[in-house]
Amino acid sequence: xxxxxGSIGAVATSTLGEAAVGRAAPHALWVxxxxxxxxxSILTLAFTGVVILMAHPRLYWGDAGNDLTPALIELPxxxxxxxxxxxxxxxxxxxxxxxxxxxxYDIFNQNGWGRSLHFLAAWWLVLPGIxxxxxxxxxxxxxxxxxxxxxxxxIGALWREMADHLRLRIPASSGAPRYGVLxxxxxxxxxxxxxxxxxxxxxxxxxxxxxxxPWLLRLFGGYQSARTIHFFTFVSLLLFVIxxxxxxxxxxxxRQIRAMTVGD
Amino acid sequence: xxxxxxxxxxxxxxxxxxxxxxxxxxxxxxxxPTHGNLLRMGDAFTYAAQRALLPGQSLVxxxxxxxxxxxxxxGTTDPxxxxxxxxxxxxxxxxxxGFADWRLQVExxxxxxxxxxLADLKGLSARTxxxxxTCEEGWTAIGQWxxxxxxxxxxxxxxxxxxxxxxxYSYDEWVDSVDxxxxxxxxxxxxxxxxxxxxxxxxxxxxxxxxxxxxxxKSVKFLHRIVVSDEFNGGEASSIESGWAWYTGI
Numbered sequence: 442x443x444x445x446x447g448s449i450g451a452v453a454t455s456t457l458g459e460a461a462v463g464r465a466a467p468h469a470l471w472v473x474x475x476x477x478x479x480x481x482s483i484l485t486l487a488f489t490g491v492v493i494l495m496a497h498p499r500l501y502w503g504d505a506g507n508d509l510t511p512a513l514i515e516l517p518x519x520x521x522x523x524x525x526x527x528x529x530x531x532x533x534x535x536x537x538x539x540x541x542x543x544x545x546y547d548i549f550n551q552n553g554w555g556r557s558l559h560f561l562a563a564w565w566l567v568l569p570g571i572x573x574x575x576x577x578x579x580x581x582x583x584x585x586x587x588x589x590x591x592x593x594x595x596i597g598a599l600w601r602e603m604a605d606h607l608r609l610r611i612p613a614s615s616g617a618p619r620y621g622v623l624x625x626x627x628x629x630x631x632x633x634x635x636x637x638x639x640x641x642x643x644x645x646x647x648x649x650x651x652x653x654x655p656w657l658l659r660l661f662g663g664y665q666s667a668r669t670i671h672f673f674t675f676v677s678l679l680l681f682v683i684x685x686x687x688x689x690x691x692x693x694x695x696r697q698i699r700a701m702t703v704g705d
Numbered sequence: 706x707x708x709x710x711x712x713x714x715x716x717x718x719x720x721x722x723x724x725x726x727x728x729x730x731x732x733x734x735x736x737x738p739t740h741g742n743l744l745r746m747g748d749a750f751t752y753a754a755q756r757a758l759l760p761g762q763s764l765v766x767x768x769x770x771x772x773x774x775x776x777x778x779x780g781t782t783d784p785x786x787x788x789x790x791x792x793x794x795x796x797x798x799x800x801x802x803g804f805a806d807w808r809l810q811v812e813x814x815x816x817x818x819x820x821x822x823l824a825d826l827k828g829l830s831a832r833t834x835x836x837x838x839t840c841e842e843g844w845t846a847i848g849q850w851x852x853x854x855x856x857x858x859x860x861x862x863x864x865x866x867x868x869x870x871x872x873x874y875s876y877d878e879w880v881d882s883v884d885x886x887x888x889x890x891x892x893x894x895x896x897x898x899x900x901x902x903x904x905x906x907x908x909x910x911x912x913x914x915x916x917x918x919x920x921x922x923k924s925v926k927f928l929h930r931i932v933v934s935d936e937f938n939g940g941e942a943s944s945i946e947s948g949w950a951w952y953t954g955i
Contacts, residue, residue, distance in 0.1 A: 493843065496842045496843060497840075497843030504772070504837060504847065505774045505837060505846055506844060507776070507777050507840075507846050509774075509775035509846075510775050530775075533899065533900050533902075533905070534770075534901075535901070537773055539773050540775045540776075541775065541776045541777065542778065544777060544778065550842060553950075557744035557745070557747055557950050558744055558747075560748070560751055561743065561748075564750060564751070572721075647755075647954055647955035648765060648837075648839050648917065648920065650759065650954070651765070652918050655766055668843065
């Protein structure tokens with residue numbers, strides 16, 4: 442996206458050591474295929490994830506949390522929000538304050554298909570995601586296009602690009618993987634931080650996986666902590682997707698879509 | 706594209722193929738039917754992957770009495786009041802007599818089918834464990850369970866070597882099953898006690914299943930019959946027939 446428009450174009454092209462004129466190599470075929478598959482799986486995961494969260498829109502910290510224990514956050518996203526449909530609680534542990542109560546409220550719950558579709562989509566994130574990481578590593582794609590160069594990570598350069606982005610002054614797309622430094626940081630953040638965090642916190646929610654790998658529970662501070670981190674990582678990814686789409690539109694919608702699909 | 710690059714790609718493909726072959730060696734020989742349903746195919750893939758990649762009998766984390774938490778009772782909380790069929794009536798009758806006449810029928814592919822009373826089960830070697838109950842809805846609760854390992858009961862009736870699944874029938878007309886790996890897992894219990902007391906009715910009295918490496922709804926409450934089977938048996942009221950995953954290791 443960093444080409445001739447504005448001041449950052451000059452910075453980016455000089456650091457890339459390429460002439461701004463002419464066409465750079467377009468997105469590789471494997472990048473375009475990965476982008477298509479991972480986009481569909483991530484959107485499916487986001488949609489089903491919200492459906493699953495609607496069944497129990499309460500978040501906790503630690504290992505255990507339920508309607509009879511205090512929540513960290515309650516999200517008003519389904520009729521289950523603070524429904525209060527419980528019979529009189531009874532004590533279930535002598536002198537420990539643990540109670541039980543029968544639910545009398547018919548909760549919203551679409552997890553039968555919601556969970557299965559979530560995990561089906563998760564396989565389409567994890568398996569193509571592993572291939573993407575292997576290709577990106579051995580193809581030199583990460584080093585050449587995603588990893589910020591030394592000179593790019595200066596306060597001044599970052600500040601200038603931040604200011605341009607906030608004014609929505611986005612350079613026109615070159616249709617090639619020549620990215621600005623903020624763009625590189627966003628992509629590396631998603632690929633190397635948010636996506637792995639999403640998968641790891643997701644795996645921590647599997648009782649079979651944590652039986653074999655209890656370190657996952659220790660790493661995230663318990664089942665419910667992992668679920669809460671899973672949610673906030675989703676929120677971060679959602680913000681990324683929104684900004685990503687805005688940037689694509691601002692930098693030349695048609696050009697960008699063609700570049701990431703047919704590759705010209 | 707240099708020739709070197711192609712070599713690297715081939716190396717990646719070969720590496721992944723070897724991993725796949727390793728996993729396939731531990732792949733379950735018989736998979737639950739998917740009924741041609743895309744969602745169930747995903748579940749079957751998760752089942753195959755977890756069985757292939759995870760060690761067979763690793764134990765879930767056990768907690769201390771200080772960790773016990775409040776525990777919602779969801780789903781059926783009293784079959785005697787809500788189940789309209791003959792099963793509901795017999796549950797009401799048994800409950801009135803303190804479950805003294807309750808029997809657990811264990812049959813199917815076993816050498817000596819047998820009906821266990823509550824006293825029979827309590828006479829077998831007991832296990833107490835404090836574990837986390839993980840509900841598909843998203844909540845968790847920590848409870849203490851006392852019962853007899855299912856493996857002990859199965860050993861006492863002599864499971865035939867062809868057996869692959871154990872099917873559970875409940876007084877709230879639910880049917881569900883687990884494979885032999887989960888059935889013989891040391892933490893898979895027929896629980897008659899919760900938090901040091903008799904198992905309360907809302908939590909599945911007199912005896913419920915605990916399958917600790919799966920999601921909560923696999924731990925069938927209000928048991929009355931267990932059938933050992935060579936074949937996968939979805940059952941008409943089972944999870945898979947009602948649109949829920951059969952395998953819920955995640």
